Amino acid sequence: MKNVIITGGNSGLGYETAWKVANSSDDFNLILACRNLQKAEIARDRIIGETGNPNVDVAQLDVSSLSSVRNFTENLEYDEIYALLCNAGISGESTGLSEDGVDIVFATNHLGHFLLTDLLLDKITDRIFVTSSDMHDPPRGIDWIGAQKLAYPDEKLAKSPARYSYSKLCNLYFVYELAKKTDISVNAFNPGLMKTNLMKINRLSIEFVKRSMPERLGDLKTSSDAYAKLVIETDLSESGCYFDRSTNTKKTSDLSYDDYNSNIIGLYPCGEGAGYAGGITSAAIDGIKVAEAIRKKYDNF
Numbered sequence: 381m382k383n384v385i386i387t388g389g390n391s392g393l394g395y396e397t398a399w400k401v402a403n404s405s406d407d408f409n410l411i412l413a414c415r416n417l418q419k420a421e422i423a424r425d426r427i428i429g430e431t432g433n434p435n436v437d438v439a440q441l442d443v444s445s446l447s448s449v450r451n452f453t454e455n456l457e458y459d460e461i462y463a464l465l466c467n468a469g470i471s472g473e474s475t476g477l478s479e480d481g482v483d484i485v486f487a488t489n490h491l492g493h494f495l496l497t498d499l500l501l502d503k504i505t506d507r508i509f510v511t512s513s514d515m516h517d518p519p520r521g522i523d524w525i526g527a528q529k530l531a532y533p534d535e536k537l538a539k540s541p542a543r544y545s546y547s548k549l550c551n552l553y554f555v556y557e558l559a560k561k562t563d564i565s566v567n568a569f570n571p572g573l574m575k576t577n578l579m580k581i582n583r584l585s586i587e588f589v590k591r592s593m594p595e596r597l598g599d600l601k602t603s604s605d606a607y608a609k610l611v612i613e614t615d616l617s618e619s620g621c622y623f624d625r626s627t628n629t630k631k632t633s634d635l636s637y638d639d640y641n642s643n644i645i646g647l648y649p650c651g652e653g654a655g656y657a658g659g660i661t662s663a664a665i666d667g668i669k670v671a672e673a674i675r676k677k678y679d680n681f
Contacts, residue, residue, distance in 0.1 A: 381437065383409045383458045384499075384611060386445055387493070390414045390469030393511065396604035397465065398423070399610070403431040404612050408462075413441035413452060415468070443468050443492030444478045453499040460563050461503045463611050466493035466551075467511040467642035472544030474611040483538065486530045489547035494554055504564055507616055509607070510555050512568040514624070516548040517633035524549075526640055552622065552632055553642040559620030567618055568632075569610065572625045602626070 384401060388394040392507035396411050410427070414420035415474045417525065420438040427436050439456070442448040443466075469489045478487035483504065497508060530546050552568055559566040610616065613627075624630035624650055635641075 381409050382407055382462035384413060384465070385411045385413055385461055386461045386465040386467055387413045388415075389465075390416065390419045393600065393604055393607065394465070394467045395423055395427075396600060397607040398430065398466070399427050400604060400608035401611050402427050402433040402436055402503075404608070406433050406435060406610075409435040409437065409458075411437045411439060411456075411458070411470075413439050414629045415440070415442040427615075433644045435448060441496075443496060444484055444488040446480050446492070446495060448496045449492050449499070452645070453496065456500075457502075459503065460505050461500060461653060462505055462622075463507045464497060464500060464504055464511070465509045465511070465607075465611070467509075468493075469511065469547075472541030475539055476659070482531045483533050483543060485543040485547050486533075486550070489544070490550040490554070493533070493551075497554075497558070501562070501564075503641060507560070507565040507611070508567070509610065510551045510566075510568050512551040512555070512570055512622065513548040513588060514570050514572070515545050516552055516636060518542070518545045522546065522549070524635060524638065538567070549633075549636060552636040553638075556620050556637070565616050567610075567620070568622045569603075569607055570624050570630075571607070574598070594600075602662075667668075 382476045384398075386394050386398050389410070398412060401408050402410050410433075412420045412424055414423075417438060417440045419441075424438050428434055432522070439452055440448070441452040450560040470485060474484050474488075476484050478484050480487065481666045482491060493510060497504075522542060525537075525546075527550065530543065533540075533543065554603045555568045557568055566595075603625050606623065609627055610623060614664060618629060
């Protein structure tokens with residue numbers, strides 16, 4: 381049995397990808413890791429009913445909460461995880477702080493998945509995907525300002541939609557750095573801009589993107605087809621790559637390949653000096669040291 385965890389698997393891209401993986405073979409066991417357990421159970425029942433695959437499980441996970449991430453990993457009943465899809469996310473319109481005192485966009489889109497991956501790394505046998513976005517390189521561009529400013533933004537940045545772009549850039553730094561340190565296949569996936577629960581865009585907005593930035597537009601069916609295929613296919617040789625709305629890879633922004641930034645995000649999830657992450661080996665990140673460094677940082681905030 382191939383156990384596949386998908387965060388945010390109850391709707392949008394996560395749900396469609398889970399449905400298609402479940403539909404492909406009963407050899408796959410899907411774990412929908414979702415903030416809203418009731419919605420996850422509805423999604424599970426629908427997938428089972430429509431695909432005939434009984435191997436769909438649900439678990440409560442709020443990736444914006446470090447304690448929720450810890451509880452999820454501690455209560456996980458599976459010894460091996462074939463694939464982890466870090467897919468849950470929120471848009472830059474969300475404001476406020478997480479329960480740990482961190483910007484909610486940074487916490488949800490980057491930090492929670494960093495800790496989740498770290499704590500599960502010894503169990504993951506084959507592949508990791510992080511759902512990023514081509515908005516890591518927005519039309520007007522961004523300059524790197526440091527992870528600590530993203531985790532603890534000033535009043536102006538705390539209201540800026542640019543936080544979404546920065547979180548998606550952090551996803552790439554994490555993917556590219558982790559891919560260097562482990563034999564597991566680690567990649568990013570860009571579904572493109574599309575109407576989902578994450579991006580509630582209207583028809584006029586879609587038409588604007590079609591005219592002005594057609595290369596950024598995505599399609600839920602096409603992107604979920606590709607995402608599912610990347611989970612299902614037996615031989616995935618790529619690692620440290622960015623799949624762009626398909627099973628084809630694409631180069632990302634020049635900024636996303638900055639080795640210094642990538643190393644800092646890979647070692648210090650809240651920026652240099654925020655706590656030593658410790659012994660990264662060729663096989664895994666030392667989960668205990670990373671988790672404790674994060675906890676101590678937030679305890680002292």
